[in-house]
Amino acid sequence: MAFGGELSPGLNDRLSGPARTVWAKHDRDGHGWLPLWRHMEDSAAVAGRLWDEWLPGNVRALISRALPGGLDDGRRLAVWLAGVHDIGKATPAFACQVEQLAYAMHDQGLEMKTLRQWGTDRRMAPHGLAGQLLLAEWLEERHGFTVRQSGQFAVVVGGHHGVPPDHGQVKGLDDREDLLRTPGESRAQWLRVQQELLGACAEEFGVAGRLGDWRSVKLPQPVQVLLSALVIVADWIASNPDLFPYFPQAAHQRGEERVAAAWRGLQLPPRWRAPEPVEGIPELFASRFDLPSGAEVRPVQEAAVGLARTMPEPGLLVIEAPMGEGKTEAALAAAEILAARSGAGGVFFALPTMATGNAMFPRLLDWLKRLPTEDGARLSVLLAHSKAALNEDFADLLRAGTQQIAAVGLDEEDRPVRPGGEGSAASAELVAHSWLRGRKKAMLSSFVAGTVDQLLFAGLKSRHLALRHLAVAGKVVIIDEVHAYDTYMSTYLDRVLSWLGAYGVPVVVLSATLPASRRRQLAEAYAGESADGCAEGFDAVEAAEAYPLLTAVAPGSAPMLEAPPASGRSSGVHLERLEDDLGVLADRLEAELVDGGCALVVRNTVQRVLETARVLRERFGEGAVTVAHSCFIDVDRAAKDAALLSRFGPPGKAKDRPTQRHIVVASQVAEQSLDVDFDLLVSDLCPVDLLLQRMGRLHRHQRGDGQAERPSRLRTARCLLTGVDWAGEVPAPVRGSVAVYGEYPLLRSAAVLLDHLGGEAPPVRLPQDISLLVQGAYARDSSAPAGWAEAIARARQRYEDFRGDQAERAAVFRLDPVGRPGRPLIGWVSAGVGDADDTRAGRAQVRDGRESLEVVVVQRRADGVLTTVDWIDPGKAGLELPEDRAPDARAAMAAAACGLRLPYQFSFPEVLDRAIAELEQFCPQAWQGKESHWLAGELILVLNADCQTRLAGFQLRYSDVDGLEVTRD
CATH class of the missing domain: 3.40.50.300 (P-loop containing nucleotide triphosphate hydrolases)
Structure with missing residues (x-):
């Protein structure tokens, strides 16, 4: 295979008979196989294509910057490492796995134990680790590298299955040469074949003349990581038998044609090359x-x-x-x-x-x-x-x-393989x-x-x-x-x-x-x-x-x-204390909305949202109150967001803004992402940065000259601050708010807002006061209002202890800092978490463990049949979900759209464990296979015909109007 496109003999022509018999892959029926030399060529060629057409320019530049020959050296190194990544398969510990292929090697003098004779010892020599040791040995003995110098290259081979070996694994295999070469007369033949393969790769992939210059290189750890990743990608592509067919059918396929056919079939979108904009x-x-x-x-x-x-x-x-x-x-x-x-x-x-x-x-x-x-x-x-x-x-x-x-x-080039429509200079595909x-x-x-x-x-x-x-x-x-x-x-x-x-x-x-x-x-x-x-x-x-x-x-x-100026848009928000009493809130809203208008009430817990909505509906009627919080199933949450944007979005886009008074009672979901605009804001006390985000939903857009299109009482932006007992010397936030945010951030928020609370107090100026308030609340040496010092000191100590605990727990599986250049990545992810993925368990690894459970909500009808919830498709019953087989794709996807995050009550360890145990009691085995990927591994919450159930000592009730309500049994 040519390194730069020129003709070359190819690996096969550089190798003796024994080296050609070493195998790399086989199919399940044992008839198809791939020799190691061919997989080496395939992988190297794919790495070259990836380098030339897919790898971003900044990645190529970073790799090449560490090498004396720049980009040319960078490409050579990437191609060579991809070529030699499976050299560890040229060992008796690997080759013994397929009896028929092992016999062919045995006939060429490469003797080995049988798979049964090895027992568990083979586990000490996974082929990635074996390859790392073989490559390091070859660099040291044949090219004069030190152990440190060889390690920074060889570890890329060792980590090509996702985890670079640790020092204990390296030493363990280093003490067991019999796993790398059969002792006795056959040892020399194994050594000869291994060195022959490595030497042929060095010649074929153009690095034989560069290794002397690379001895002085200190590869930065980021470069080692990127090379490892590139080798993994190249290996995955080259290991796809649909792209790179096995022998004997492909035995006579020329390398260049083989790679070209695979690349045409893969159709990997090339890297984006961003031209620097020249426009003003x-x-x-x-x-x-x-x-x-x-x-x-x-x-x-x-x-x-x-x-x-x-x-x-x-x-x-x-x-x-x-x-x-x-x-x-x-x-x-x-x-x-x-x-x-x-x-x-x-x-x-x-x-x-x-x-x-x-x-x-x-x-x-x-x-x-x-x-x-x-x-x-x-x-x-x-x-x-x-x-x-x-x-x-x-x-x-x-x-x-x-x-x-x-x-x-x-x-077959005319075969349509590209998805999508036609591209053009104006619009990419x-x-x-x-x-x-x-x-x-x-x-x-x-x-x-x-x-x-x-x-x-x-x-x-x-x-x-x-x-x-x-x-x-x-x-x-x-x-x-x-x-x-x-x-x-x-x-x-x-x-x-x-x-x-x-x-x-x-x-x-x-x-x-x-x-x-x-x-x-x-x-x-x-x-x-x-x-x-x-x-x-x-x-x-x-x-x-x-x-x-x-x-x-x-x-x-x-x-x-x-420090650029603000856009010129500015407003003042008048703050006022409001007693934390639902009757007082309802009276105040009735007075404020007497001429109509849209109010937003933001609560810090879902329970407070629902309690508030219940009282306000009794006063103003069902149609005048909307609820929005995080405890809706996904499909309902999306519909809620769309409805809020349609009714309360910016002028010109919102088509259905209420002409009569309307109140939205929401949790923190109203803080971000939704471009909604209200005439009046009521908010529970929260950290000041989040309160400012909530204020961003108040008079967010200009509605007429001087806000003339708003009711006359509501043309001045006002925020009523509640969720606090204001009567004592030190404000006392409600328990739910303390549970969510901690007492210290709430007291600091109240402290910096004191000067803006009261009849004659100046308004909070947006944006001028945003930074002043935030920095005042979070300053390390912030002073406390008179009489608050002791309470704030106690709250701060609890807060710092909690943050310290969070940092300590997060550090357990956190990646180490970037190491010194030249230090091999050996042990880079040792003592890690295994696979990290976007599942409930995966997200818990990078978010605090107090994250609550996610479930998929389904419904059991009165006749016992399990279905999706029946309001997704208005006027129709839910889709049936059979328990003895995988649901059809439509029903499974509809069920998956009903994901729900359970509220904070289920985040406490003892409740969490009990809830998981109860949920796992319903786990249809027929839903766990690949044919049911929408539902496999999910926790299923089964509601009865009245949309109720019990879980971990709580009564759960769900509706598409109010979402999930949780009460203790």
């Missing part, structure tokens, strides 16, 4: 986004683009700006420029929840369709969360992207590619919107972690609502940022309400060791008081700060 900023935004007529680029957006263009190197860009300032558009515009400057081949938009991911996905698609691309360009896209296939936009792409993955010969599916490969798609968990998994010791690193290393990463992540998640996020900084990945962080200390932590995490030399610069990052504020951190440079 107004033209750039007008061409990329669907802006309202006459809209102007806001100063924050202009500053973000300016910094993306002028920072010394693409790095970290933190954008702090008020709600509604167009941070999303600023991030995407900056990402396009950062991608062009860095060579990144895609974008990952990380969001806090599935709902926010779903909301972002169509916006990402719209942006992609407006990007300038080459004629016919194909871009791979992904919605990354566990229920993505239920999203209509992504489901459409999945259906269009279905293709057969199989080799295509020259005589967006593809959810068949091969880029599944939990380990999906994030390799070029453009991804999904939950932040997918990013946090890159900081979790787990199998195939290298693939996750390759996925993010080749993209611009955008992290939205970064203030929303607690200490547990932030512990992982900071470690991920340190690796992203080491990779040189451009990162854009978005927040409306970011504490200054957290801003510094993010910047220092990304800067890594270079932060130590810029202490004054990071002091300035924390000391900055401007708002809006942009912070840029480029590798090796002092941070840059820019």
Whole structure:
């Protein structure tokens, strides 16, 4: 196989008879097999194609930067490592597994024990680990490498099944040479074959003349990770028998034709090459986004683009700006420029929840369709969360992207293999590619919107972690609502940022309400060791008081700060205490809404939402009150969000805004992502940054000159603050709020708001007061109001203890910091969690363990038949779910759309364990196979005909109007 496209003898022609008999793969019936030399050629050729056509430019540059020959060396190294990755199969511990193939090797002098004779000893020599030892030995004995020098290359071979070996495994196998070579007369033949294969690969793949120069190389650990991931991808492709058929049918297939046919059949979308935009900023935004007529680029957006263009190197860009300032558009515009400057081949938009991911996905698609691309360009896209296939936009792409993955010969080139429609210079073809599916490969798609968990998994010791690193290393990463992540998640996020900084990945962080200390932590995490030399610069990052504020951190440079003005839109929100009494609330709303208007009441727990809605309905009627919270099944939650946008969205888009008074009682779901606009806000006391987010739903849009289209009493923005006993010397938040947020953040919030509470107190000015309030609440040396000091001190100690516990628990499986250049990745993910995936258990690894259960809700009719809930399809009964066989695809998908996260009552360990045990009692075995992938592994909550059930000592009642209600038995 040619390294650079020129003709070469091929591995087979370089090998003796014994080496040609070593096998790599076989089919189940034992008739088809693949010799090791052929799999070596296939894998190397695929790695070359991936390097040339698929691997993002910034990844290629990072790998090549560590080598004396630059890009040429980088390609040679990648191809060679892919070629030799299975050298560990040339050992008796591996070869004995298939008797017929082992006999052929035995006839050539490669003697070995039988599989039965080995017993359990073979487990000490998995072929990846065996290959690492063989390659290291060859580099040391034949080419003069030291143990450290050889290890940084050989560990790529050792980790190609997802976990680099640890030192104990290396030493254990090093002491058992009989697993690598049969002792006695046959040992020399085994050694000869192993060295012959390695020597032939060095010649064939063009590294024989480079190894001497590579002895002095110190491969950075990020480079070792990326090479490991590239080898894994190449191996997976080359191991697909539909692309690379087995012998004897393919025995006479020429290598070049074999690879070309496989590549044509795979149709992997090529890397995205972002041209740097040359338009002026107004033209750039007008061409990329669907802006309202006459809209102007806001100063924050202009500053973000300016910094993306002028920072010394693409790095970290933190954008702090008020709600509604167009941070999303600023991030995407900056990402396009950062991608062009860095060579990144895609974008990952990380969001806090599935709902926010779903909301972002169509916006990402719209942006992609407006990007300038080459004629016919194909871009791979992904919605990354566990229920993505239920999203209509992504489901459409999945259906269009279905293709057969199989080799295509020259005589079959006219066979239609590309999914989707025609590409053009104005609009790329967006593809959810068949091969880029599944939990380990999906994030390799070029453009991804999904939950932040997918990013946090890159900081979790787990199998195939290298693939996750390759996925993010080749993209611009955008992290939205970064203030929303607690200490547990932030512990992982900071470690991920340190690796992203080491990779040189451009990162854009978005927040409306970011504490200054957290801003510094993010910047220092990304800067890594270079932060130590810029202490004054990071002091300035924390000391900055401007708002809006942009912070840029480029590798090796002092941070840059820019303070653009706000867009000119400003408002004042008058705060007022309100007694925490439902009768008082109802009386006040009746007075405020006497002339109509739309009010939003935000409660901190679902229980308080439902209690409030019940009282308000008694006063105002069923039709005047809407409930929104997180305890709705997915399909109902989506319908709720759509209805809220339709009724309370921005002018011109909302078609059904109530003309009579209407009250929405909601939980925290109203804080983010929904562009809704209310005339009056009532809120439970919460951390001040979240309260400001809630205020962002109050008078969010201009409705007439001077808000003249709102009822006259409601033209001044007002927030009534409740959920607190205000009577004592120190405010006392209600128990539910303390359980959710902790007492200390609530007291700090109340403290900074004191000056704005009262009849003559000044309003909270938005956006001018946002940063002042947030920094005041989270400052390390914040003072306490008179009489509060003791209570705040006690609350702070409990809060710090809790955060310390979170950080300590998160650190158990957290990835280590980036190691010194040249240090092999041996033990990189040792003592990890195994596989990390987007399941209930997987997400619990990067979110605090107090996350509650997720279930799929179904219904048992009075006649005993199990069905989907019967209101999904109005006017029809639920779809039947047989328990003795897998449900049909339509019914299973409908059931999966009824996922539900149980509330906080089920997050306590003793309740959680009991609930899981009870739920697992209903587990139809027929639903656990591949044919029922929608429901396999899910916990099923079965409601009776009246939509009720009992679980772990609680009574559960569900309705599509109020969602889940939980009461103690």
